[in-house]
Structures are given as C-alpha cells and as structure tokens.
Amino acid sequence: MTAKLEARDIRLEYVQPRTNTRLVALDGVDLEVMDGEFVSIVGPSGCGKTTFLSVVDGLIAATAGRILVDGEVVTKPGPDRAVVFQDASLLPWRTALGNVVYGLECIGVRAREARERAARFIELVGLAGFEQHYPYELSGGMQQRVNLARALVMDPKILLMDEPFASLDAQTRELMQEELLRIWVQAKKTVLFVTHQIDEAIYLSDRVAVFSGRPGRVKEIIPVGIERPRPLGLKREPRFHAIEDRIWGLIDEDVRADRNRQGVDRGGANF
C-alpha cells in the first residue's frame, strides 16, 4: 500500500490580532493516510484538528512543512481533495441538486453532465426524490447527506470530513455513521475524518490519530484492527471499550497537563 496523503512536519503560526501575540497552532504534525484508508483525528478541543484539515485542503497555508497527495506537493485547494463541512454549509438559494453540482461547475463540467453525475450521488446518499428541495426543506441529517454528495461527486482522491455529524442528534448521528461506512465501501475513497467523539472515530476508522493540544501535533496513532463490516452493536463490545479507554487516557493526560500549566480549574474536561 502506498501513502495517498502525507503531511510532513506541518507547522502553523499565526498572529492573534487582538493581543498581537504570535501563537503556534500546529507544531510538527506528521501523518500518512494510505490508499483507501479511513483515518480519524481526535483530540482535546482547540488542538487544531480542524485547522489541520484546512491546511490539508489548502485553504490555510502552512508556515512550514509540506502536504503531499500521491507524492505531489499541494498548496491550494484542488479537485483531488473535497471537504465535507461542519454545519452542512449548503448554499440556501440552491436546491439539493444545485448544491451537489456546485463543485463540478467550479471545475468547468458541462451543466448536463454535471446534473447527471450529481443525480447518481444524490441517489447513493439516499436522497433520490429530494433533488428539487431547498436546504430549509431538509432535515439536519438530510442536509449532511447533500453535503457528503457534494464532496463525493467531485470524485476526489481524498475526502476530508470536518466533524460532519457534530450538530446532529444522537440517533441520527449513529444512523449517519453506518450510512457513511456503506457509502465509503461503495465509493472506495481515502478519508481523513475529524471528530471530537472518540467512539465515532473508532467505529469508522482503520486508524485513529490522537492529537495533543496547544500546539497541536500527533501524539499517538492507534490502529483499530476490528474487522468490517461493523454493526452498530460493536460499540458495546469489550474490545471496543478497550480502545476507547486507551484513547481517553491519552487525551485526559493532555487535558490535565494543560490545566495544571494554566493553574486554572475549568471544572471538567471540555471536549
């Protein structure tokens, strides 16, 4: 297996405008995602996992380090990577179909072909019949399906997913996780998935990268090693809990260290 995506020693500094101080958001992030692999990033809030995803997408330029896709350095957004955004972020004045064709329009695919391709992916995410609905007419889960189809239709080499299920209710979230695995198997994509939910990361992934907080870097990579397909009941099995405990331990260490450093008890870990 070859690495589809490589992040080499990514460092990101920025100036906080209000206090005019220099902050380090990411410090030496190294990560490899193999072809067809599903990798999740978890970590304490504010550890820069979403920021890292933006660097991989090319929306934010790294201060140092390189992002490689298939061995080629990338610095700008491109059709080889597509993002599934947090909060769906659909264009509210476009129908479901109109939203899914948006990315294709941007790379100059002809309207008719774009619509045909979009229709296929709307069907794949289970929204056939809702093509002409506006986002406000769709539930949160359905909006996230459109969001997913909008990324998949680009046929990217790598799918970048930024806490896509964070705003959904618990039941819908579980359903969407199962759906995502079904779609992932069909679409055969390489996925980098950011979440703050440890069980979600384990359930979905081949490997889980645990970030340490402020500045963010990869603390440890945990292989999940559970066979697929995975039923939702897996989440209640002891081997699942064992991995969960291990990741909790890694993050907890970090949160406590951070709290001691600041000398403030914020009252409870805030994930």
Place this chain on the structure above:
Amino acid sequence: MHAERSFYRAHERAILGGAMVLLFLVAWEGLERGWWTELLRPLLGASAERFTLKPIFISSPTLVAQAAWRMFFVTGEIWRDLAWSSLGYSLGLALAIAVGIPLGLAAGWYRRFSYAVEPFLSALNATPQVAFLPLIVVWVGTGLGARVLIIFLLAVLPIAINAHAAVRTTDPRLVKVAASFGAGDWRLFRTVVLPSALPFLLAGLRLAVGRGMIGVVVGEIYGSASGIGAMINQAGSRFQTDKVFVGVLTIVAAGVILVEIVARIERRFDVWRPTTP
C-alpha cells in the same frame, strides 16, 4: 351562520381595512357638507358650527373625485404633469440604481475602498438631502437636471448602504465552501455574494422608491413649471384644495404601485427561504 363567519375570517384584513377607509371618507365628506353640524346642533347649539369646514380648507371626497375626473378625462391636464414627473423620477431612480448598487457592492467587497467612501456615505446619510437643493439649483438650474439630481441623491443612499451591508453579511462558511471548490473571485461573487445580497438589494430598492417620491415633490416645488409636484404647489397657492388632493393621491397611488412591484420581485426571489408563519 357558520359560513358567514368563516367568510369574514377569511377576509378580515380587507374588510376591516376597507371599513376604516370608508368611515374616514364619510367623516371627511360630512365635515364639508355640514352633516355633523346638523347632527350635533341639538346637543351643542351654535358651537356645532365648528364641525363644518369650508371646501377651501379640506375639500371633500366627492369634490376631489370630480376634480380628478376633470383633470384625467375632461381637460386631461394632469397627463402632461404625470409624464414630466415620471421622466424625472425614472431617470433619477435609474441613476441611483446604476450608481448605488456597484458603489455599495464594491465598498462591501474591497475593504480599502470602503474606508475611502465610508465618510461620505455616513455624512450624506445623516443629512436631510433636500438641504442640497439650493446648491443643486445653483449648479444645474431648475430644469430636468436638478430634479433628476435630487431624486438621485435621495434614492442612492438606501441602495448603496444596503448593498454595502449585504456583502458584509455574507456567510463566511459559504465563502469557505466556494474557496474549497476552487472558485475564483468572480465565481465567488456571482454564486455566493450576489445571491445572498439580493434580498438586501431589493429591500434597499423598496426604500429608495419611496425616498424618490419625496424628490419628485420637493424638486418640483423649487421653481419647476410642470410636473405633479409643481401642480400641487401651484394649486395650493391658488387655494384649489381639491386639485392639491388629486396631486397628492396620484403620488400616493404611484408609490403604492411601485412598492408593490418591488415587493413582488422580492417574493419571486424568496422561494428558497422558509416562510415565516
């Protein structure tokens, strides 16, 4: 019984509104014809006289209607004024749209340009623009140019200010989506900024339509020989109260129609927004 009540419920708004207008017209007519004086004389005696007013003060609905009939269909004198006012109004409003929308959008889009024009926009917005009328007369005289200019000045600000605010309030998450799909500046503007700005632009236009009407009247009072505003002014100075009312009502009607047209365009572009209950 039940059917009648649901008919009333279904048309409650029109019925109540219409009844109030009718009541108002009857009260007005009665003041001029002395109905109320007759009615109240047994109660108030001689002081009931104060409930009759001379037509020169208030005219009456029937007198106004007669005057309107005469001016529109017998002498046809109002058509010339209407055409003249419409010309100034259309030119002024068109100019305001042509300048206001690009100006506001550019100010919202380019931060530095916004810094440069903001002092002018804020100052102009805080001024009653009709105060510029004497200056305008000095610059371009009292002809069509002056009227177009004052209508433009009144209408351009709500358009520009709304366009400016519209661009500023574009959802940054959607901008991020467009950037992530590799959309260039022009595509970002066309597919994200403009559609999200459209409701603001139309709301600005709706305000401008009303503000422009002020320009018609004020601009023509300042030494114009024709136009609805000039007609009102002349009729007023000759105590032809019914003609004044015909002029005022004509402007009201034109304003209502134009605002309704813009409101319809707004609704046409509103399909993607949840209807507020």
